[in-house]
Amino acid sequence: MNFISVQNIFFSYSNNEDGSLAKNAVNGVSLEIKKGEFIALLGHNGCGKSTIAKHLNAMLLPDSGKVYIDGDDTCDEEKTYDIRKKVGLVLQNPDNQLVASIVEEDVAFGPENLGVEPEKIRIRVDNALKAVDMYEYRKHAPFKLSGGQKQRVAIAGILAMQPECIVLDEPTAMLDPNGRNEVLSTLLKLNKQNGMTVVLITHYMDEAVLADRVVVMDKGKILTLGTPREVFSQVELLKKHRLDVPQATELAYKLKGCGLNIDKMPLNEEECVKMLEEVLK
Template sequence: MESKMIECKNVIYKYENADKNGTKLAINNASLEVKKGEFLVVLGRNGSGKSTIAKHMNALLIPTDGKVYVSGLDTCDEKNVWNIRNKAGMVFQNPDNQIVATIVEEDVAFGPENLGVDPAEIRKRVDECLKKVNMYDYRKHAPHLLSGGQKQRVAIAGVLAMMPECIIFDESTAMLDPSGRKEVMKTIKEINSKYGITIILITHYMEEAVEADRIIVMDEGKIIMEGTPKNIFSQVEKMKNIGLDVPQMTELSYELQRSGINIRKDILTIDEMVDELCQLK
């Protein structure tokens, strides 16, 4: 049991619709497991159910039917909610909604203070977590003066300070410019590789998904594909049919193949493309 961070078993979730149709099925019998220490990406177009499933992973939503376990704890049991949210932190799309204090270091201290952590330990955690996201030099700054990418890194530090085993990023780079996105992705990768924290990244940016250990693709509330980035993205036609892109280099190799050039299908990055092209006779 212990190697599983999150387990979703036959999850069904229905939204009560305001219109006359009654309910909308947002998740349709989805089952998945997330291993401890894994970097999992969940892809899907808008309305596919990817953000809804993310909110089940720290008990923000409770399944209409089926079960979700976080580190073995059943999300349906109200007594577990506090523990679950300490184990699985969440970083949202808009950092402004997650930042509560007027000074960066006070913002990062907010979570641990609420957990009743000892002040000396809080001080230590705040400094460590700001260093982990490369924002230590900004600890005395006002968050509203920071860039979007910097704010999002402060929000990540705030979640890290609560020492979760898992962090769920719900489209956390969607409102950032490309350089902000890059900063945040670098931080997410480091948190996973250096500190072994389980990462679940919900995104619609294919270039971000390249970094994952495993990708799950959702459509109409169902999990329709699952595999490594190479495995998923080499299925270009299938991805396009469900309205998703593939990374630019995968797209390029697909087009080159179609024009008769003998090239690998599963190229994801510029470096791989350069290597492959250099080997062409």
């Protein structure tokens, strides 16, 4: 079985105030994630992507269907903390997930909860902070850091628990472009160098392009999935569901519409330049 296996799950939040049934936030989703993969989960607000994220570490349990993490069923209450240790979840607002007034104490919070011995916590904290390039800020107060730095501290807080997979729920939504780049390059480094499984939830297309696989969700269902190239070639499908494609792809798509002969859709500026050079030759 794959590291993460989501099998046909349905989930709805509790009923509306007027007593009517709330509609399903997740409507029959199945997804397999292998160890070491970098997955991007795309979709509009309210398409169920955050709900999926919370299912991956047993914060939410499916109404029907099963989620298995490394072979463990998330519904098994005895395994809840094992699962949360294996799959770390980073939330959107870095301010609301830092618990201590000093960076290193915040990073230590996870391992402290796991009951790790003090000397080992020290090592884990130092390593986690070095992994996100925040080691020199270990004595700082979090509220004096920039958004990107805070979010990296939050990631370090999860890394210190030594998870096998890290799920990020729109970690860059509240950051400026600099902060976004900091967080993304940290994630790429973790994935490529440490072999960390990364599930990145985002609505920025240029972030999704960096992933090994892209999963596009709409109305609680998976619309399409595949490599970024496969997914973003389906420009019509994405447009129909009011989703964007990366700028470079959009340009190529429009040029193609004008009758240019383009067989390989570019995903970033570099590829786009290359493609244009070839076309113009």
